[in-house]
Amino acid sequence: MLHKKWVIRQADKEAASAISEQFNIDPFLAFLLVSRGLTDDLAVQEFLHPGQALCAPEGFADMEAAAARLQQALDSGERICVYGDYDCDGVTATALLYSFLEAMGGNVLYYIPDRETEGYGLNKGAIDTLAAKGTGLIVTVDNGISSVDEAEYIYRLGMQLVVTDHHQVGEQLPRAEAVVNPHRTDNQLPFTDFCGVGVAFKLACCLYDGEPAELLEQFGDLVAIGTVGDLVPLVGENRALVQAGLRTLQAEPRPGVYALLQAAGAGEELSGTDVAFKLCPRINAAGRMDSALRALELLLAEDEETAAARARQLCDNALRQELERKIIDDITAKLDADPAPLRQRVLVVAGEDYHPGVIGIVASHLVERYGKPTVVLDIKADGTACGSARSIEGFDLYRAVAACSHVLTRFGGHPMAAGMGLAVADIPVFAQAINAYAEKEYPRMPALQLHLDCKLSPAYLTLDLAENLQLLEPCGTDNPAALFGLFHLQLVSVSPLGAEGKHLRLEAEKKGRRLRIVQFGVKPEDFPYVPGDFIDCAVQISKNPYKGKVYLSVRAADVRRSGTDDDRYFNELYDYRACAAVYRFLKSRGGWDFGTEELYFALQKGATYGQVQVALKALHQAGLIRRGKSQIRLAQPAGKVDLEATPILRKLREGASLGE
Numbered sequence: 001m002l003h004k005k006w007v008i009r010q011a012d013k014e015a016a017s018a019i020s021e022q023f024n025i026d027p028f029l030a031f032l033l034v035s036r037g038l039t040d041d042l043a044v045q046e047f048l049h050p051g052q053a054l055c056a057p058e059g060f061a062d063m064e065a066a067a068a069r070l071q072q073a074l075d076s077g078e079r080i081c082v083y084g085d086y087d088c089d090g091v092t093a094t095a096l097l098y099s100f101l102e103a104m105g106g107n108v109l110y111y112i113p114d115r116e117t118e119g120y121g122l123n124k125g126a127i128d129t130l131a132a133k134g135t136g137l138i139v140t141v142d143n144g145i146s147s148v149d150e151a152e153y154i155y156r157l158g159m160q161l162v163v164t165d166h167h168q169v170g171e172q173l174p175r176a177e178a179v180v181n182p183h184r185t186d187n188q189l190p191f192t193d194f195c196g197v198g199v200a201f202k203l204a205c206c207l208y209d210g211e212p213a214e215l216l217e218q219f220g221d222l223v224a225i226g227t228v229g230d231l232v233p234l235v236g237e238n239r240a241l242v243q244a245g246l247r248t249l250q251a252e253p254r255p256g257v258y259a260l261l262q263a264a265g266a267g268e269e270l271s272g273t274d275v276a277f278k279l280c281p282r283i284n285a286a287g288r289m290d291s292a293l294r295a296l297e298l299l300l301a302e303d304e305e306t307a308a309a310r311a312r313q314l315c316d317n318a319l320r321q322e323l324e325r326k327i328i329d330d331i332t333a334k335l336d337a338d339p340a341p342l343r344q345r346v347l348v349v350a351g352e353d354y355h356p357g358v359i360g361i362v363a364s365h366l367v368e369r370y371g372k373p374t375v376v377l378d379i380k381a382d383g384t385a386c387g388s389a390r391s392i393e394g395f396d397l398y399r400a401v402a403a404c405s406h407v408l409t410r411f412g413g414h415p416m417a418a419g420m421g422l423a424v425a426d427i428p429v430f431a432q433a434i435n436a437y438a439e440k441e442y443p444r445m446p447a448l449q450l451h452l453d454c455k456l457s458p459a460y461l462t463l464d465l466a467e468n469l470q471l472l473e474p475c476g477t478d479n480p481a482a483l484f485g486l487f488h489l490q491l492v493s494v495s496p497l498g499a500e501g502k503h504l505r506l507e508a509e510k511k512g513r514r515l516r517i518v519q520f521g522v523k524p525e526d527f528p529y530v531p532g533d534f535i536d537c538a539v540q541i542s543k544n545p546y547k548g549k550v551y552l553s554v555r556a557a558d559v560r561r562s563g564t565d566d567d568r569y570f571n572e573l574y575d576y577r578a579c580a581a582v583y584r585f586l587k588s589r590g591g592w593d594f595g596t597e598e599l600y601f602a603l604q605k606g607a608t609y610g611q612v613q614v615a616l617k618a619l620h621q622a623g624l625i626r627r628g629k630s631q632i633r634l635a636q637p638a639g640k641v642d643l644e645a646t647p648i649l650r651k652l653r654e655g656a657s658l659g660e
Contacts, residue, residue: 002371004558005447005566006538008455008485011035019044026468028460032453032482048471050240057206059189060199066162066178067206070139074106078136084112084296085120085142085196086287088229088280092222093141093164093197095299100204100219109133112292115357119386120412120419122150131157137177140164142196144174146412151175164199166232167412168398191236197226198241220245221253222299224474228272229280231416233478242474246270256298259307263315267545272474273481282314288357289320323355327362330354331376341431342370343644345438345445346400348431350377350385350424360388360417371448373397375434379424384409389418394446395438404433447570450558452538456484458513463552466543486537488562489515493531496524506556508535519556527559534562578611579618579643586625592632599632614648621646 011034020030023044038044057063073080080101084094094110101108113119113126121143127150130138137160144151144163151174154161161176169183180199182192194202201223205212216223224245227238234242249270253261257279261270264278286295295314301307331349341347347370354362359376366374367390377387391397396415405411407429411420422430438445461484475481489508497503497518504519504527517537519527529535537556544553585603586592592599600612607615616632619625623637643649 002369002448003560003569004371004450005570006452006485006536006558006560007449008452009035011454012039015039023048025471028465029468029471032472035453036479046236047239050237050243054212054237054240055190057202059187060180060182060202061184061186061188062178062180063203063206066139066164066180066203069137069160069162069177070101070203070207073137074101074104077107079134080106080108081130081133081135081138082108082110083122083126083130083138083140083143084110084292086112086115086292087142088283089196089226090142091283091287091292091295091299092226092229093200095296096197096219096222096226097139097141097200097204099300100207100215104207109135110296112287112296114291115287116355119410119421121410122147122154124150124153127154127157127159131159135159137162141200142166144176145179145181146170146174146410148172148174164196164203166194166196166199168414191238193233193236193238195227195230195232195238197223197230198232198238201241216241216244217248220248221257224249225257225275225279225283228275228474228476229284231477234272234474234476235478239474239479242272242275242476246272246275246474249275254299255304255307256301256310259301259304259311260298260314263308263311271470272476275474276476285320286314288355288361289323320358320361323358324361324365327351327354327358327376328365331362331366339650340642340645343642344431344435345372345442346431346434347372347374348377348427348434349375350379350387350427352379354378356386356388360390360419363388363390366390367392367448372445373400373438375420375431377422377427379427383424385422385424385427387420387422389413389420391416391418392446392448394449395442400434400437400441403437404430407433450538451480451483452485453482454484455487458486458489458510458515461515461539461541461552461554463543463550466541466552469541481540481542483538483540483557486510486515486539489535489537491529491531491533491535494524494527494529506537506559508537515554517554517556519559529559529561536560536562536564578607579615579649581607582612582615583619583624586619586632587634591634617648618643618646621648 011031016031016034017027019033020027033044033047038047082094082098084090094112098108098110111126111130113123118126138154139162141164143165145165145167151161155175162178163174163176164180166182169181173179180203182189182194182199201219204215208215224242227242232238260279260282264282266274266278283295286292294310298307298310298314301310330351335342341349347366354376356378359378363374363376373391373395375387375389377385379385389397397418398413398415401411401413401418401420407422407426409421411418413419469482472482489510492507492509495505497505502523504522504524506517506519508515508517517539538558540555540557542553544551582603596612600609603612620627622641622643623635624641626633626635
């Protein structure tokens with residue numbers, strides 16, 4: 001089990017008390033708000049009443065030009081194509097803008113490229129198809145910002161382009177009648193973290209001759225699903241959009257969304273977490289495994305029977321899970337045979353027949369397993385590879401990938417996720433380049449962290465608390481569900497949960513209070529603790545209605561042994577990095593004649609005694625030095641040296657004995 005660093009949020013109790021009194025909210029909830037950085041009146045007001053945070057669409061550079069060009073097309077009957085993307089954000093954005101333009105009387109069609117055969121974004125084959133259909137104007141949603149060559153091709157064929165996107169802006173904007181992107185430096189926006197469907201909604205607002213609230217009532221379900229699915233921060237205006245969308249989802253969702261809710265087994269009360277785990281993966285699965293058009297057609301369906309049939313198809317994810325398992329098993333076997341990639345700051349793995357629709361999910365699993373940014377590449381028969389990457393908090397993946405642009409044919413993304421294409425022959429060059437960037441920019445890689453809102457006694461875990469926590473909804477990226485630390489619990493029992501025993505049910509107690517805790521995704525044989533052990537648990541709580549009654553559900557996000565010292569662990573984990581300092585010192589002195597103790601005192605500002613001992617052994621095993629009784633001499637190794645491959649450092653990583 002990968003060890004994560006627990007970080008407990010801090011809060012000013014006096015500030016929390018003042019907020020509780022001023023806004024008439026539960027004192028404990030006020031404490032949680034302060035611990036999340038909401039300390040001034042305006043921030044708290046916007047959090048509690050996010051609907052007031054909607055900004056005018058005209059704050060986007062080029063937004064009015066985009067609306068004017070679309071209005072011209074609507075007035076003249078010119079054929080418009082909404083060109084989307086195959087993920088949840090792109091599909092919902094396509095459904096929203098297509099539905100809106102059609103309702104406005106537009107001559108409109110949609111196009112979503114095939115993930116496997118066409119890849120992400122605009123491509124010339126699709127552009128040819130649209131030209132043959134008489135398209136005069138292409139408007140992109142959730143893509144297009146990096147399609148510089150494709151934009152020129154559109155104009156050569158006599159068509160025009162409007163780009164709406166939210167991905168990072170490159171050095172050159174594509175040729176277009178308008179380029180709408182919240183990350184343009186010439187915007188006048190109080191909030192910039194919109195996803196593709198959020199930008200598409202703003203364009204619709206700019207075109208609409210009415211109040212934005214009316215459009216949000218009509219399209220809020222699509223905006224909420226796409227925003228949650230794209231993992232953008234659920235703060236500021238995104239929070240307002242999703243909160244409004246959840247109301248639409250519960251009150252009057254469109255037929256396709258209602259059918260998907262029913263097929264996914266969603267309850268009457270919907271949260272951001274329900275959307276994230278019940279709706280988004282099923283919409284994403286269509287684009288990953290088959291065609292995103294299936295998901296789009298479901299969202300556009302008006303007939304309940306048709307919608308129900310399409311929703312049932314989207315809920316069949318057995319094939320996707322099997323492909324994920326096979327790829328993970330193959331990668332694990334390769335790393336067991338050659339663990340060298342695991343010694344790098346960024347894990348880069350590649351293989352044939354890695355379905356491009358699931359490699360992003362696989363990358364996420366590997367990040368959780370190995371605690372480092374991960375790139376998974378699918379090798380194709382034509383000598384090219386496409387990749388998907390996921391990161392950890394504190395490591396900007398987009399910048400890292402952009403630093404390797406010289407070996408990539410395409411790339412895009414944001415700090416936590418990215419995609420790229422390259423030649424198979426350049427995979428080793430890419431792996432070396434991204435790790436060189438990581439070594440230069442991150443001398444010490446960030447640890448995988450788990451943020452806890454506070455320490456809590458088990459006695460405070462109640463249904464009333466679970467009810468009060470609804471104030472934090474919608475929860476998601478940058479506004480996670482509350483996570484509490486329960487410390488020094490005595491484990492009473494461990495039992496398997498589920499038909500195949502893939503989960504755990506724990507019983508633990510403290511001061512006479514006994515708790516049942518569920519931990520998903522951990523089998524009993526992989527759980528390192530036994531009854532009688534003292535453990536710490538990071539838990540989330542929720543209400544669980546069952547047969548007319550409501551029970552408290554307690555779910556463990558992480559479990560560890562009581563008394564764990566994270567700082568000590570992560571410091572000692574990187575002891576081997578003293579090797580460079582020791583070797584530089586020895587090289588500057590031409591060797592050493594005074595024994596280990598004197599070397600330690602000479603280096604004590606840069607290394608502990610244990611680190612010096614480990615460094616000397618590693619340098620000796622690598623052939624960089626020769627050691628006598630008290631003398632150390634520099635040596636010339638036979639070839640290239642990989643210090644991290646030395647037996648002692650390998651044992652350190654694996655937690656094995658450091659004996660000879």
